[in-house]
Amino acid sequence: MDSLQQVSQQLAELKSFYTREWPKYCKEYYCLDSFQELHKRDAKLKDVQVYALPNLELGLFVIVDRYQISVGSLEADSYERVLKESLLKLQFFGGEQFASMPKRYLKVALDVIQAKNIKVDLNSVTYSLVLSKDEALYFHVEPPIGFTLKSLKVDDAQVIDDHWEWSEPGSLSYIRRQIWCTTSVGLYKDEDNELVAWCIKAQDGLLAALQVKPSYKRKGFGAIIVKEFSRLEAEQGRDIITEVGSENEPSLNLFKKLGFKFNDQCHWLFTEAPNGD
Template sequence: MAQLQPISIHDLPELQALYRREWPKYFKEYYVLSTVIKFIKTEPGLKHLNAYTLADSHAHELGLFLLVDRYQLFVGCLGDTFDLLEHALHLLDWSRGFQCTTFAARYLATILKVVEAKQLTITLEYDANLYTLPAQEAMQLRVDCPEGFQLRPLVEADAQLIDKMWTYSDTGTLYFFQRQIRLCPSMGLYDMQSNKLVAWCVRTMDGLLGGLQVDNAYKRRGFGTIVVAALSREIGALGDDVGAEIHPENIISISIFNKLGFRVSDQCYWRFTAPENGKFTWPNGQ
């Protein structure tokens, strides 16, 4: 059977282009590859970011890839059957645990089959709807910054607060926010009098808006909508569509994204697996 082989940075653009078909079906696959290409070009020495496929001509035709970003696992495979994807997943080292964050509904059965076969423990299950907005519509969003506040990109120092406030904060997530702020578009709303960050949103590896949060003292003032609209405009200006994952019971976020014109285009899933030998601790800066 075919073995895993690394995907060269030179082959990534061609691979990414395969996922432009049937848009926005492969939104997440397309944009995670886009992010990887940008990261490697911007910071060639970036650690623990690896892309793999199978040494198999059919796998190449299907655009099959596994992307391991530290503890996160992203997958992609065209077509309607995923036998080759299942084989590739079996070849990965799952011993440190993975956060499969996130994958489209079409991959769920295959990933769960591998998890069951390897007798892995699932530590978190999270289901969400994928909301998307075309770039042209995102660029037309109205952004009214309230008096006394300023909208501007986040800086790495903001990651401390963002990670502290994030529901899923864990070992390694601070570095995740620092890196995303450094290398991707982001948006913060700051109180001009105190320079306090009061609302924020970042862009994740797979091109989604993530980490959306409003300081408790500033809620119910529409600040979440403002930062989402502002960041969406920035992303749209790059020629990229905008996406976000929202749990079906998160009524506040659903209201924000519906108001801005986002529409549900897919269902997505998070599945975290436990490390085999206790919790793995990532070194600082990695």
């Protein structure tokens, strides 16, 4: 089998193969699209390696973003074997995360983790949801009186990290990068410019880190943030994708109410880090 090669200039060509059977592969498409945009902002993106096979038409890719691993492959004969062989050639130390992968890759990832003698620390199930850009363009968003909607500032990253359920060592710099490079939305209180609600775009293209400060909940601010983010992405020609934990009924109901449709079941796999590091 051909070996994985690092790529960066071929991301546009690689993602084009994922337009088939839309929206089946929208997760893979927007993951590649997001890293393509990141590379445009920073051609020497720190701690990011993008790998693919020489035959790009297979669609197979592996992206290593510090300790997060994103994978994709078009379903074809023996695609699981080829993906597994590719992943086995990468070094694993423990502490890696397979970031939000569609269920069709789960067996391969678990087999690779077992072969590397690493333990799974967490297998988190999420539901992948998608909203078409045509629907999102119909959103008319008006911030409530006394508040302003605008893009987040890099300095807001600390507030977001402080309130984020998945905050961990390194997440602050990650949030700063995403704010600097991609679409984000914040709702600010005019009186003192307090950031009260927000979301960012994750490295794999997801609407992520959606949060409303506790004292501002039950005012519809979450829906305002989602609608504004979706509208901004749609204006750039993108459908909107997000993921919600399978047990998070309030968020699932919010996204469904706004027109998001179920697309796939996904999994976050956290592997056990050596010495808990």
